[in-house]
Amino acid sequence: MKIAVIGFGYWGPNLVRNFSNIQDCSVEYVCDFRAERLDIVKKLYPSVKTSSDLDAVLNDTNIDAVVIATPVFTHFEIAKKALRKGKNVLIEKPLTSSSVQAIELYEISQKAKKLLMVDHTFLYTGAVQKMKQLIAEEIIGNLKYFDSTRINLGLFQPDINVLWDLAPHDISILNYLINDTPYSVNATGVSHTNNKIENIAYLTVNYKSGFIAHFNCSWTSPVKLRTMLIGGDKKMLLFNDLEPTEKIKIYDTGFDHKTDEEKLRILVDYRVGDVFIPKIDSKEALFGMASDFIYCIKNNAKPLSDFQSGLNVIKILEASQQSIKQNGKEIILN
Ligand SMILES: NC(=O)c1ccc[n+]([C@@H]2O[C@H](COP(=O)([O-])OP(=O)(O)OC[C@H]3O[C@@H](n4cnc5c(N)ncnc54)[C@H](O)[C@@H]3O)[C@@H](O)[C@H]2O)c1
Numbered sequence: 001m002k003i004a005v006i007g008f009g010y011w012g013p014n015l016v017r018n019f020s021n022i023q024d025c026s027v028e029y030v031c032d033f034r035a036e037r038l039d040i041v042k043k044l045y046p047s048v049k050t051s052s053d054l055d056a057v058l059n060d061t062n063i064d065a066v067v068i069a070t071p072v073f074t075h076f077e078i079a080k081k082a083l084r085k086g087k088n089v090l091i092e093k094p095l096t097s098s099s100v101q102a103i104e105l106y107e108i109s110q111k112a113k114k115l116l117m118v119d120h121t122f123l124y125t126g127a128v129q130k131m132k133q134l135i136a137e138e139i140i141g142n143l144k145y146f147d148s149t150r151i152n153l154g155l156f157q158p159d160i161n162v163l164w165d166l167a168p169h170d171i172s173i174l175n176y177l178i179n180d181t182p183y184s185v186n187a188t189g190v191s192h193t194n195n196k197i198e199n200i201a202y203l204t205v206n207y208k209s210g211f212i213a214h215f216n217c218s219w220t221s222p223v224k225l226r227t228m229l230i231g232g233d234k235k236m237l238l239f240n241d242l243e244p245t246e247k248i249k250i251y252d253t254g255f256d257h258k259t260d261e262e263k264l265r266i267l268v269d270y271r272v273g274d275v276f277i278p279k280i281d282s283k284e285a286l287f288g289m290a291s292d293f294i295y296c297i298k299n300n301a302k303p304l305s306d307f308q309s310g311l312n313v314i315k316i317l318e319a320s321q322q323s324i325k326q327n328g329k330e331i332i333l334n
Helices: 012-020 035-044 054-059 072-084 099-112 126-136 162-177 285-299 307-325
Strands: 002-006 026-031 049-051 065-068 088-092 116-119 143-151 182-190 200-207 212-218 225-232 236-240 248-259 266-276
Touching: 002 012, 002 054, 012 026, 012 035, 012 285, 026 054, 035 049, 049 054, 054 072, 065 072, 065 285, 072 088, 072 099, 088 285, 099 116, 099 307, 116 285, 116 307, 126 162, 126 225, 126 236, 126 248, 143 162, 162 182, 162 200, 162 212, 162 225, 162 307, 182 307, 200 307
Parallel strands: 002 026, 002 065, 026 049, 065 088, 088 116, 143 212
Antiparallel strands: 143 225, 182 200, 200 212, 225 236, 236 248, 248 266
16 A cells, blocks of 8 residues: 655654554655655655655555645645545545535545545544443443533644634544534634634534533643543543543542422532543554554445544534634534
8 A cells, every 4th residue: 555645744744654654555755845844754764755746646656545634725625636536535634624625525535436534533542442432331321511621822723713723633532422413503712813713712512412512722821731521420531631641530420419399499419439540552543543544445444533524523613613703603503
C-alpha cells in the first residue's frame, strides 16, 4: 500500500511517522507548498519523495491512498481531486467545511469504489475504548449528561472558529459513546479579534430523551484543561486526558429523589462512595487509526472513524455556527 501525505505542518509529521511504521505500507510522497517543510522531510525520511505539486503526486498511478493534513478549507478540493484520480482518501478532522461538501465527496467515493475516511483520532485511544466498554457493560447506568472542557492558550486559526478546531474531538467521542440521536443545539461564542472568528464558544447538544451534552472550547485560557464528565444513574466518570496514566476515574456518586407527601418539594438522597481507576491501553491512537485505514482499504471494510462519523460531527458544527450567529437560538438538527 503506497500512500502520499498532503500537508506537513503541525499534524502531518505524526501521520508520516505512524504510516511509516505500518507493515506493508510505505509513505511514497510528502507534498507541501512550503519548501522549508519539505527540507525537514528529506532530512528525516531520505527515501520519501517530496513535492510541492499536488497534481503531480495525484497523477502518480502507483499511489493507492492519499492522507490530507492541510487546513480545513482546503480538504474538499484536495479530496475531490484525489478521489477522481482513483485514490483512497483519509482526511484529518473535521472532514470538510460543510455537510454539502462531505456528501459530495462521499458520492464521488462511492462511484469510484474508494474508501473515504476521517481521522477522529480519539476514537482509537485506550481511554475512549475503555469508556465505550464501561457504558456497554452498564457500569455507568442510564446516561444523563456529558460535559467536556477543551481549553488552553491555543493557536488562533485563520479559517475556522474554536468549535470547528477543537470540538470535533469531543463531538466524535460523544457520538461514538452515546447511543441516542441528538435533537438540537444551542451555542454562544465570542470573537476577541476583529475577524469575527470566535475564540471562546459554548455548545449544548440537546436530546429528546433528556440526556444533555455540553462543550466548552477556548483558545484563550491561561491553563490547559482536557476533561470530560459522563454522568449516569449508577456511576459518574471523569476522563482527564492530561493525566499520564490514571486518565479515567469512576465515581460511585449519585442521587435518588422522591417527592414529599404533600408534593411540595423534592427530597434528594446523595450517595458518595468509592473511586475506581481502570487500567487503559496506552498504545498510540494515531497508529490504530492509520492501521484501520490501511486494513479497511485492503479488506473493503468499514473503519471505526468512517464517513458517517465525520458527517455527524459536521452537522453539529454547522448547527452550532448558525446558533452562535443568532445569539444562542435553538437549531433543530436534521
Ligand atoms: N487528529 C488530530 O488530533 C489533529 C491535531 C491537529 C490538527 N489536526 C488537523 O490536521 C489538519 C492540519 O492541521 P495542522 O495544524 O497540521 O495545520 P498546519 O497549518 O500546521 O499545516 C498544514 C500544512 O499544509 C500545507 N498546505 C496547505 N495547503 C496545501 C496544499 N493545497 N497542498 C499542499 N500542502 C498544503 C501548509 O503549507 C502547511 O504546512 C487540520 O484539519 C487539523 O484540524 C488534527
